[in-house]
Amino acid sequence: MFDYETLKVMWWVLIGVLLIGFALTDGFDMGAMALMPFVGRTDNERRVAINTIAPHWDGNQVWFITAGGALFAAWPMVYAVAFSGLYWAMLLVLFALFCRPVGFDYRSKLENKTWRTAWDWALFVGGAAPALLFGVAFGNLFLGVPFHLDEFMRSSYEGSFFGLLHPFALLAGVVSLSMLSAHGGAWLMLRTDAQLHARSRIATRLCALIYLIAFAGAGVWLVSSITGLSLVSSLDTNAALNPLSKQVLADNHGWLANYSAYPLTRIAPILGLAGGLLALLGAQINRAGLAFLGSSLAIVGTICTAGFALFPFVFPSSLDLASSLTLWDAVSSHKTLGILFVVACVFVPLILGYTLWCYTRMWGRLGDKHIEANPHGLY
Structure with missing residues (x-):
């Protein structure tokens, strides 16, 4: 089995x-x-948009549940501090996510315009609110909690909850919302036709442009006005550590230290910007696959940019720097990480495998004719 330090990094x-x-x-x-x-003007168009994700949305949430479970098992202190301190923000995300299954199941039960419109906006909240709040959460990590x-x-x-709404954190929320909206727009381009496809193309182009501006703006703000943390005490990273035993200083200007120490990490922000540009180009020339590839690369680049900048911190504190949690001292025991790694090696490929199988089996474009031919078998 791997040593403790290696397992910490692997997790x-x-x-x-x-x-x-x-x-x-x-x-x-x-x-x-x-x-x-916004892209669906008629009831049929909105049903088409909903049914492009109907076979997959609940399966996709397995990744969210798995990430939460891994956080609880591998980084119990991070889980405890985040879910207790950020309780109201977590509840808001949870309540927004409640709108999704209920909205999908009940939206088309009645042929009533008011009823369906209300559920359409509930589904909008269930998609937009978590996308925004996840970005706000990442923004607060750079500011310190x-x-x-x-x-x-x-x-x-x-x-307090409103204390989390710092302007920089809100900008990070705009990055997340526009990035995922561009990703969703590219998906609708892939799976729809006619006017819904045309409007999704416009929305993808707009969201990709907003993402590029917000992502670049957040980087400039970070470099010019925000100072990050750095570990200045030597640690035995192969041992079980007390989080309060380390020495931390706020001397990492712009959270850039890792990008200077490890030049290869600079690929992440470049990938984020390149992905956004590719999504914009794909939407501009009406190449849905190219737009979806670009939005996917933007997501990978953005998350990696945040992770590389924060490393080894995973939950920085703004009140007591030594209380900041890192991947070295906020983890479970060596044995627990080892067992969890074996479990992950089995189940992560399994999840990936059946996810890919589902997409290959349920692929194709949807349109009004498909909805009209299945009035009771679809959302």
Whole structure:
């Protein structure tokens, strides 16, 4: 079995992979529903948009559940501090996600315009709100979260929900929302035709442009005005560590230290920008596959950009720098990480395999004729 230090790094990578998997799959679900009330003008068009993700949306959420479970098992302290301190924000995300299954199941039960319109906007909230709040959460990691640990490792959160809405965090939310909306728009381009396809193309182009501006703007803001953290004490990264035993300084200007120390990490922000440009180009020339590839690359590049900049911090504190949680000291035991790694080696490929199988079996464009031919068998 791998040594403790290697397992810590491997789980940092694996949780990143799970987050990317969630953003790539459930991301286009959320993005498509965030756009649905705007690109779908008729009831049939909105039903087409909904049914492009109907076979997959609940399966895609497996990535979200798996990432949450991995966070709980591999980084229990991060899970405890995040889910207790950010309780109201987490509840808001959860309540927004509730709109999705209920909206899908009940939206077409009645042939009533008011009823269906109300559920359309509920589905919009279920897609747009989590996409925005996930970005806000990442933005707050760069700013530091107002919590500290006492000598018994009990966390105390001294912020509020509205305190999380810092302008930089909101800009990070715009990055996330526009990125996933572009991804959802590219998905609708792939799966629809006629006017719905044309409007999805316009929406993809607009969202990709907003993403590029917001992503570049967030980078400039980060470099010019925000100072990150760095570890200045030597640690035995192959041992079980007390989070309060390390020394941390706020001297990492713009969170750029890792990009200077490891030049290859610069590929991540370049990939994010290149992906956004590719999505914009694909929408401009009406190449849906190219647009979807570009939005996928933008997602990978954006998440990797954040992860590489923060490394080895996973939950920085703005109140007590030593309380900041890192991948070295917020993890489970060596044995637990080893068992979890074996489980992940079995189940992550299994999830990936059946996900790909489902997409290959249920592929094709949808249009009004398909909806009209299946009035009761579809959402």
